[in-house]
Amino acid sequence: MPERFEILDQAIDALLAGAPPVGFNAQSDAELTPLLQIASALTRMPEEHFQSRLRDDLERRASMSNIGTAAATKSIREGFHTVTPFIAVSEPEKLIALLKHAFNAEETGRSPKDHGFHVEVRVGDSMLMIHDCAPGGEKIGAFHVYLPDIDAAYTRALEAGATGMGAPEDRPYGERQGAVKDLAGNLWYIATRFPSTEAPEGAGSVMPYVHPAKARIFIDFVTRAFDGKEMAVYEDTQGRVMHAAVRIGDSVIEMGEAPNQTQSNGFFLYVDDCDAWYRRALAAGATSLIEPGDQPYGRAAAIRDPFGYQWGLCSLPAR
Amino acid sequence: MRAIQDDRALVEAAQRDPARFADLYEQNFYRVYAYTARRVQDRHDAEDLTAEVFREALAGIGKFEWRGVPFAAWLLRIAARAVADHWTRNGREAGAPLSDSEEAAPEEIERNAMLLQLVNRLPEAQFRVIHMRFVEQKSIREIAQAMQRSEGAVKQLQLRAIENLRAQMESAHA
Numbered sequence A: 001m002p003e004r005f006e007i008l009d010q011a012i013d014a015l016l017a018g019a020p021p022v023g024f025n026a027q028s029d030a031e032l033t034p035l036l037q038i039a040s041a042l043t044r045m046p047e048e049h050f051q052s053r054l055r056d057d058l059e060r061r062a063s064m065s066n067i068g069t070a071a072a073t074k075s076i077r078e079g080f081h082t083v084t085p086f087i088a089v090s091e092p093e094k095l096i097a098l099l100k101h102a103f104n105a106e107e108t109g110r111s112p113k114d115h116g117f118h119v120e121v122r123v124g125d126s127m128l129m130i131h132d133c134a135p136g137g138e139k140i141g142a143f144h145v146y147l148p149d150i151d152a153a154y155t156r157a158l159e160a161g162a163t164g165m166g167a168p169e170d171r172p173y174g175e176r177q178g179a180v181k182d183l184a185g186n187l188w189y190i191a192t193r194f195p196s197t198e199a200p201e202g203a204g205s206v207m208p209y210v211h212p213a214k215a216r217i218f219i220d221f222v223t224r225a226f227d228g229k230e231m232a233v234y235e236d237t238q239g240r241v242m243h244a245a246v247r248i249g250d251s252v253i254e255m256g257e258a259p260n261q262t263q264s265n266g267f268f269l270y271v272d273d274c275d276a277w278y279r280r281a282l283a284a285g286a287t288s289l290i291e292p293g294d295q296p297y298g299r300a301a302a303i304r305d306p307f308g309y310q311w312g313l314c315s316l317p318a319r
Numbered sequence B: 001m002r003a004i005q006d007d008r009a010l011v012e013a014a015q016r017d018p019a020r021f022a023d024l025y026e027q028n029f030y031r032v033y034a035y036t037a038r039r040v041q042d043r044h045d046a047e048d049l050t051a052e053v054f055r056e057a058l059a060g061i062g063k064f065e066w067r068g069v070p071f072a073a074w075l076l077r078i079a080a081r082a083v084a085d086h087w088t089r090n091g092r093e094a095g096a097p098l099s100d101s102e103e104a105a106p107e108e109i110e111r112n113a114m115l116l117q118l119v120n121r122l123p124e125a126q127f128r129v130i131h132m133r134f135v136e137q138k139s140i141r142e143i144a145q146a147m148q149r150s151e152g153a154v155k156q157l158q159l160r161a162i163e164n165l166r167a168q169m170e171s172a173h174a
Helices: A004-017 A026-042 A050-072 A092-103 A150-159 A215-226 A274-283 B002-016 B018-040 B043-063 B071-094 B106-119 B124-135 B140-147 B151-173
Strands: A083-089 A106-110 A118-123 A126-132 A142-146 A163-171 A175-181 A187-193 A206-210 A229-235 A241-248 A251-255 A266-270 A287-295 A298-304 A310-315
Touching: A004 A026, A004 B124, A004 B151, A026 B106, A026 B124, A026 B151, A050 B018, A050 B043, A083 A092, A083 A206, A092 A106, A092 A118, A092 A126, A092 A150, A126 A206, A150 A163, A150 A175, A150 A187, A163 A187, A215 A229, A215 A241, A215 A251, A215 A274, A274 A287, A274 A298, A274 A310, A274 B018, A287 A310, B002 B018, B002 B043, B002 B071, B018 B043, B018 B071, B018 B106, B043 B071, B106 B151, B124 B140, B124 B151, B140 B151
Parallel strands: A083 A126, A142 A187, A206 A251, A266 A310
Antiparallel strands: A083 A266, A106 A118, A118 A126, A142 A206, A163 A175, A175 A187, A229 A241, A241 A251, A287 A298, A298 A310
16 A cells, blocks of 8 residues: 555646546545645646746836826926935035036025025026035035036136136046036036037936945935936946946936045935835935925925935925 | 725725835735636746736726725736736637636635645745646656655655645635
8 A cells, every 4th residue: 555645646746747637545535635636726836936026026117107107297396307406505605606607507596584595596407406504514515517618617616716626628438527626515527518429318417426435335225215227337447336327217316436435415306205205215225314294395304325315305285 | 894994005005105016916916826827727827917917907006996895806807807818819729718607716716825825834845845846847756856855755745745735724714
């Protein structure tokens, strides 16, 4: 009399081969039938990782549908893009004067005196938000600014008190570029593209340029938190990221790795659902600065990413 | 009633934030898979159809209107349509579709969904044997080589896994 495990295996062999069930004696049949019913159902079980692969696919689609919703419902304030850099300095008027003189910036909005210092300026097609802060609380960063004549802009920036960090020169990556630093320490890479150089999708007149210690980790965070899309990564022979770009919604953030990170840019994001993006950013490793709450200008929250950069999130009030 | 309320909360959360669709997916994956696998037999077709159902559900979650019917019923309606389209696309070459009278009863779908879920909770060695045998369609000899065990030991693991599943199914229904 064969062992039970042998009898069951023969029956499973027949089942898998699509052959008629093997006949057994009455006692075996009574024991085996329910086991074979289970075995029969198991022949249709999914592959081991199918469930998790499909889950990942749906998560990707869900995050894309968020951005899609944002664009479709015009959840971005008129004249703005998904990402607006914000800068906090202790002497904001000096910075605004410099931006106006050197980059032809236009002041488009200023909050009433009793609402704190908040000024919005436009450079080309891009907006910047400028706040004041106590010394030591600055949010300064680097910016890539495209202007029609950067030689003239470079001269004007020095006239307005900026420090030259490199006179304009033709660069091998398709643009003429120079750099200046303002009084607060913001670094402005000013450039004019060669006529043959095409602007990448989403590139605005001003793009925030970050210098994180690890660019790949920053890109990973932006991808998971804000559905960022990696656009380009250029590494040197040691694997250090010299230049990279990531797109969020209709905006681009550029970066170059700096082992001793000293700047801490700030960003303001228009999103379709502040609470949802806030939760997603926390899940991606951000820490909460301000929980979502209703403000006169919309529903807003703020987080800090693992590099110390601050991100304000805002969804406009329903119209 | 509680289940329906939970269902509704999950649906509304996913409508506000599509990232929350993951909860509905986890809750219904095996049900949808068990349904499609019952209707099309072939594993790859069942996987493709399951993926199609959840993608369509995610894309249409905003349009889902709550009328007190469980969310799973909506998913299974999408699945029924996907299966019908599958047969239309593939015609007779893909085999004969089940007639309505052969269609699985809801209890059978639930039972199979539970079984597939329980497989994932089997002890590792038992799970490996079941997966290799029923999904990868390996022979006992091949499994024995892969697991570095005797053929007799693999057959015993196979028996224990299936008895284990049967016992858990019975206690779940008790």
